[in-house]
Amino acid sequence: MQEFLQQVVSGLAVGGIFASLALALVLIYNAMGLVNFAQGEMAMLATFVAYALVNRGMSYWIAFPVALVLAFGGGIVIQRIVIRPVERAPILTLVIITLGLATLLNGLAGFVFGYVPRSFPSPFSAQSADVLGVFVSYRDLGVIAMSGLVLLAVYLLLQRTTVGLTMRAAAHHPEASRLLGVQVSWMLGLGWGLASAVGAVSGIMVAPILLLEPNMMQSIIIYAFAAAVLGGIESPLGAVVGGLAVGVTINLAGAYLPFVGGDLQLAVGLAIIIAVLIIRPNGLFGRAAVRRV
Amino acid sequence: MSALLEVRDLSVRFGGVIALDRVSFAVEAGQVVALIGPNGAGKTTLFNVITRVYRPAGGTVLVDGDSVLAIRPHQVIRRGLARTFQNVALFRSMTVLDNVLVGDHTQTKSGWLQASVPLPGAVAAESASRKRALEMIDFVGLGPHAQRPVAALPFGWQKRIELARALVSRPRLLLLDEPAGGISHEEVDDVSRLLRRVHKELGVTMLLVEHHMAFVMGISDRVVVLDFGKKIAEGTPAEVQRNRAVIEAYLGAA
Numbered sequence: 307m308q309e310f311l312q313q314v315v316s317g318l319a320v321g322g323i324f325a326s327l328a329l330a331l332v333l334i335y336n337a338m339g340l341v342n343f344a345q346g347e348m349a350m351l352a353t354f355v356a357y358a359l360v361n362r363g364m365s366y367w368i369a370f371p372v373a374l375v376l377a378f379g380g381g382i383v384i385q386r387i388v389i390r391p392v393e394r395a396p397i398l399t400l401v402i403i404t405l406g407l408a409t410l411l412n413g414l415a416g417f418v419f420g421y422v423p424r425s426f427p428s429p430f431s432a433q434s435a436d437v438l439g440v441f442v443s444y445r446d447l448g449v450i451a452m453s454g455l456v457l458l459a460v461y462l463l464l465q466r467t468t469v470g471l472t473m474r475a476a477a478h479h480p481e482a483s484r485l486l487g488v489q490v491s492w493m494l495g496l497g498w499g500l501a502s503a504v505g506a507v508s509g510i511m512v513a514p515i516l517l518l519e520p521n522m523m524q525s526i527i528i529y530a531f532a533a534a535v536l537g538g539i540e541s542p543l544g545a546v547v548g549g550l551a552v553g554v555t556i557n558l559a560g561a562y563l564p565f566v567g568g569d570l571q572l573a574v575g576l577a578i579i580i581a582v583l584i585i586r587p588n589g590l591f592g593r594a595a596v597r598r599v
Numbered sequence: 600m601s602a603l604l605e606v607r608d609l610s611v612r613f614g615g616v617i618a619l620d621r622v623s624f625a626v627e628a629g630q631v632v633a634l635i636g637p638n639g640a641g642k643t644t645l646f647n648v649i650t651r652v653y654r655p656a657g658g659t660v661l662v663d664g665d666s667v668l669a670i671r672p673h674q675v676i677r678r679g680l681a682r683t684f685q686n687v688a689l690f691r692s693m694t695v696l697d698n699v700l701v702g703d704h705t706q707t708k709s710g711w712l713q714a715s716v717p718l719p720g721a722v723a724a725e726s727a728s729r730k731r732a733l734e735m736i737d738f739v740g741l742g743p744h745a746q747r748p749v750a751a752l753p754f755g756w757q758k759r760i761e762l763a764r765a766l767v768s769r770p771r772l773l774l775l776d777e778p779a780g781g782i783s784h785e786e787v788d789d790v791s792r793l794l795r796r797v798h799k800e801l802g803v804t805m806l807l808v809e810h811h812m813a814f815v816m817g818i819s820d821r822v823v824v825l826d827f828g829k830k831i832a833e834g835t836p837a838e839v840q841r842n843r844a845v846i847e848a849y850l851g852a853a
Contacts, residue, residue: 485675490673
């Protein structure tokens with residue numbers, strides 16, 4: 307039982323990481339009906355930026371917010387330069403562009419930082435605490451707390467502030483929003499910035515576990531897709547619940563199903579995507595797609 | 600003294616189809632003007648040009664004597680124009696209050712940075728804005744339902760929410776696209792009473808598109824009739840009802 311609970315807690319920790327990246331995917335999906343295949347690579351690049359800052363002697367707790375601010379700005383720049391010119395293009399065009407963007411950012415990171423895996427600092431001690439008889443590592447607790455804070459901040463921004471309200475309005479009904487005075491295109495820019503910053507959190511949290519290199523996020527993005535699909539691709543809450551569920555599932559599968567082990571965990575993530583799309587395409591929190599003709 | 604809204608020689612083409620053909624008319628401040636005509640006459644197209652959704656092939660639209668064709672769609676509201684839509688364009692997953700608050704956000708003078716950080720000034724502006732929004736929701740008679748999501752509410756209520764959202768920006772000119780369309784007979788009288796109050800109590804000038812003739816004749820000071828993109832008549836409701844061209848457009852030539 308004790309070991310089971312420990313597996314669940316570390317599942318929640320990786321789940322929080324998936325949840326951040328899944329939330330980033332959901333934010334952009336809600337804003338423009340687009341799955342951003344470059345989200346993972348954007349997070350990876352932001353993590354390299356944090357790495358470079360820490361390497362130059364900046365304290366982790368300063369480098370972390372600075373990297374998020376830079377990721378936010380970078381997201382806006384990408385929306386303005388790469389996405390905005392093709393905003394009205396067919397969705398397939400946009401998907402291909404995000405795939406191209408992913409390749410470009412991956413190559414850029416390799417060009418600048420190289421492909422040698424680097425160890426990334428974790429601010430949390432590697433020791434464990436005894437919580438009611440269950441040994442939980444401070445790292446897991448720290449990752450859970452950080453992810454929780456970020457998700458809470460995004461929730462408050464979107465639900466409790468005027469800018470969040472206008473961002474939701476612009477995503478929901480661009481034409482009507484425009485006539486109510488909303489600058490829809492800038493709201494999309496803010497959406498990309500926000501998604502980029504939220505995604506960056508997942509990169510910075512996962513880097514101490516996986517080692518930092520340009521391909522670091524390529525498995526994480528699969529889990530994030532699984533989380534977003536499981537939660538219902540339009541639901542921010544679903545992304546969080548989906549992320550935690552996927553994290554716990556792959557961790558338990560890795561620990562208790564001998565044939566899965568550490569090697570087939572990614573296959574479990576992919577199986578979740580396929581199963582959800584077959585059994586419940588709208589996910590746990592999604593609404594059935596009904597269109598008025 | 601120029602009219603509040605003046606449409607001058609306005610033409611719109613979609614490919615080979617002429618949707619509007621050199622249409623001119625004016626709306627003076629304080630008036631209620633109705634735009635009528637058979638389906639496809641170009642009424643909604645005209646609304647869409649005024650609110651900068653479509654670009655005209657020729658002609659101008661003046662508000663207070665200044666052209667609105669040079670400004671961007673999100674700036675239209677700052678010239679005192681607001682509109683409602685034929686099929687209701689609400690933010691369906693949001694509450695009634697949030698929908699109306701979006702309509703108010705241009706009135707809140709803080710920029711997006713202040714809007715995202717809860718500073719004291721922004722908090723005060725936001726509570727003033729909530730108060731205005733709630734007043735408008737009360738005005739359209741939906742006060743008790745302010746916190747409900749709009750998606751589940753009846754269509755007639757949704758139209759009133761859209762009206763509140765348009766009114767909260769304190770427009771001088773309100774464009775109403777079929778305010779009595781798609782609602783029950785009993786509700787039509789309610790809407791008519793409500794719009795009269797908007798006109799009298801809030802002093803809003805109105806241009807409305809409507810098919811419900813009793814409604815149009817009851818509320819309008821003047822009526823403009825379009826048929827196949829051309830203006831075929833203009834006058835008081837009584838004059839228009841006697842006009843031969845109008846009768847032929849609606850009933851077909853004898």
